[in-house]
Amino acid sequence: MTDKDIPLVSISIPVLNEAENLDRLYARLAALAQRMRGKCDLEFIFSDNHSSDETWRKLSVLAARDERVRAVRFARNVGFQRSILANFMHTRGDAVMQIDADLQDPPELLEEFFRLWRAGHHVVYGVRRKRKEGVFINAFRRAGYWLIDKVSEHPIPRDVGDFRLVDRKVINALCAMRSSHPYLRGMIAGLGFNQTGVEYDREARVAGESKFGVGRLVSLGLTAVFNHSVVPLRLATFVGLLTLGLSALGAIYYVALRWAFPELPVGLASIHILVLFGIGLNSLLLGIIGEYILRIYILLRSEPVAIVESSLNFVARELKL
Template sequence: MKKDSFSKEQKLVSVVIPVLNEQDNIEHTFAELQKLFAKLSEYQFELIFTDNASTDESYAMLQTLQQAHPDLVRVFRFSKNFGYQASILTGYKKARGDAIVQLDCDLQDPPEMIADFLKLWENGYAVVYGVRTKRDENWLMEKTRKLFYRLANFLSEEPLPLDAGDFRLIDRKIMQALNYFHDAQPYLRGAISQMGFKQIGVEYERHRRLHGKSNFSIFSLTSLALDGILNHSIMPLRIASLIGVIVFPLSILVFFGYFIAKFLFSGTIPQGFTTIVLMLIISIGLNALLLGIIGEYMGRIYKQVKNKPLTIIDKQCDQYSEEDSNITPP
């Protein structure tokens, strides 16, 4: 491993940027960050790009950047798309900084806020995260996101920050704590918020993507929402148990009600075919719902037990990593 090239008097800040088909944004993002770094000359910086097996020219462009700026840019390309959260966590694990900042390559989160994050970090905050007061997107999607954040917070055993994404700064000690987490489907927003330490949110308006299109489909967003709810709460299981506790005595009451009515009103009560069908449909629906909730938890247990690598690095352009460190443990 090569010797660090930064001054020991200066703190090193790592900026982790996950990439998936961002060829239209890479050069602009790098140029904007260079301007910012020039203003923050009291710090040293490193850029860590984690490429989730892009199919465009993203990796070739990142290689060129690294060759031109070997002391600043570090690039890791995965063998396949391991997902957004795994990409961020791998970047965290590769970071050498005293503080680590996550920033998306599309610059919807303003990089100039990193200066504000650093000020709060110097004042003793271990986690500084962005709180989105407004997003430049359609009304339905914005309201759906807000609903998810509030639902996840309601179901969680510990409070989660509302309207906060992955745009954040974490102290080195947070990363050291994350090394003890072994999660096959990590949800970093919840994991970091539930660690404790001194945390604070900074409000901002999220911009519209300048180039390209979002890599998050409805399926991806739904999967992320499920991770957020199920990874940090057993409340859905408790709700399933509560439904069972409520439905069982009600079914007993209905049974005795029909039993008594059979003798008191035997001449006027119809055969009951419709009632039986309705009760069967309701019962099947409830069973499917409750088994689905249990199945989601069992699926996560199954993935956790398999203990597969979090990510596998296929190629890397980095002067600070060992050659054999191509597998990131879960």
Template sequence: MTNDARKLLSIVVPVYNEQGNITPLYDEVARIMRRVEDRYDWELVFTDNCSKDATFSELVALAERDARVRVFRFSRNFGFQRSILTGYLKARGDAAVQIDCDLQDPPELILTFIQEWEAGSKVVYGVRKSRKEGFFITLLRQVFYRLIDFLSEDHLPHDAGDFRLVDRRVLDVLRQIDDSKPYLRGTLATLGFPQKGIAYDRAARERGESKFRMRDLFALAFDGILSHSTVPLRVATYTGLVVSVITFLAIVYYALARIFWGRDWPPGFATTTALILLSLSLNALFLGVIGEYVGRIYHQVRKRPLTIIEHTVDRAPPRHSDVNGLGAGERPGQAEPSTVL
């Protein structure tokens, strides 16, 4: 049973095929939270992205053993960012901490997050000063964080992932944002409120394999840039303008040279071909940029659900201070039918 006199901390954990990491993560979180149990109750909110292994079975068994574990399984894989956002929306705590299941982010840092939160910060995020990854992928990540900050109208922290603590007030603001392709690292940074970064060394994964392929990382990068910047559209506009001006000046020059200086230009097959190919390339490039934005508009206006929850295991007792409470018709421990967020 939770004590309503104490604050509740929600630990949000998105999972996909992490059967070997469920119990180690639970044990680590329980060990850490025992050190502040005089001030805080806690819950673990798992969002399962329709895992194909025994992850959901492990989560159900864990939830049956500990009512503080709440499990929401999706009808399909909706993506990492949507999984995190659903966890935030389901969190009942005075604050929520998102942490990956693979334990590459140190759970010990949660205590530091809590200290900074108690000192007044509304968002406390981890800054990865080192990673146990290859040189090339690490360099790509560093370039991306600085590129998106440069392109964005708002300042976005460098080398900051999703490992963070978010205050209830910020979570409530996040609930009001309707974004079909959320990029939470950037969205939270743009909401304002006192925010603080804590540097740490990210460990290597000990069990299982990363579910992020290179194309997933690039997709996340594009989502981040398109969500926080219209610079690519401006680049397309300005480049098109510059090319148009150069083309016009070239036409004027060739016309004047032919009329006044009697120049007899040789057949410019190579030049003409190069210009045609350049024009086609620019058109294709900038139509692609515009298409990316149009595609996001298309997904947004369709108003599809953020996620669809197929199964829920939630035995957590209600709290008088619950902000979200249980959904209509739900009872603690009841298996929820398919619901949408």
């Protein structure tokens, strides 16, 4: 803490090609810091996921102007969830607020998050009441949240993204966990602690392009399922047993039919269909098992979450590689 009565809150912001939003974001963060003056001190921690635009240059300008702006640039794009986790590792605050750079989530909600944190909640997350996106993508997201919550080993709040305030105890627990493909919403929910939500309306993106199309949403959803549920493995066992049962019934039916009607022709087409069905089913089940084995393999390789290529307003001993 910078003062025995004033906590330090880190604002964690992962960025990827967000040069158009940085000036607007910094202006709102600076105004927020002024309003929160006397309640807490703020630092702004950016993690540049190897942007190809002017993002790093703009961050360099901001860091030279304001020592509260600290940034790391990764040697390659490590993915959204890993970039958030790596950013958490570089924060110093007694609490950390995660926010995206596109300003769809209002940084001013920190005031309410902070109040609830000081009241004893270790995690305060934003619950998206409305979001200005297409009908299809909204319905797709809601269905995904519902499915992930249903199959997860522990409850995961619905309509909740990565916009949240997290206590240092939770950050330390997250950094101690090992995961090849982290899904932070599920990891934080699974840790327990005292958690609560705040409803808000999510705004539309003002500048830049969204990095999350349907394909990436599906990939993130699969990560959530495979990281926090054993349902697919149990489903594979169930489907295998069901298929064996149906095959046994089919064999009994076929023997009885051949005994009753020996003149029936041999069904070549049906044999081909059954063989192809068996091959497809086995491939599906092996694929599910392979997803879990892949995660074990990557975990055993013990790769770093991210490698820092450059940093701003950090000293060497503070960098986590």
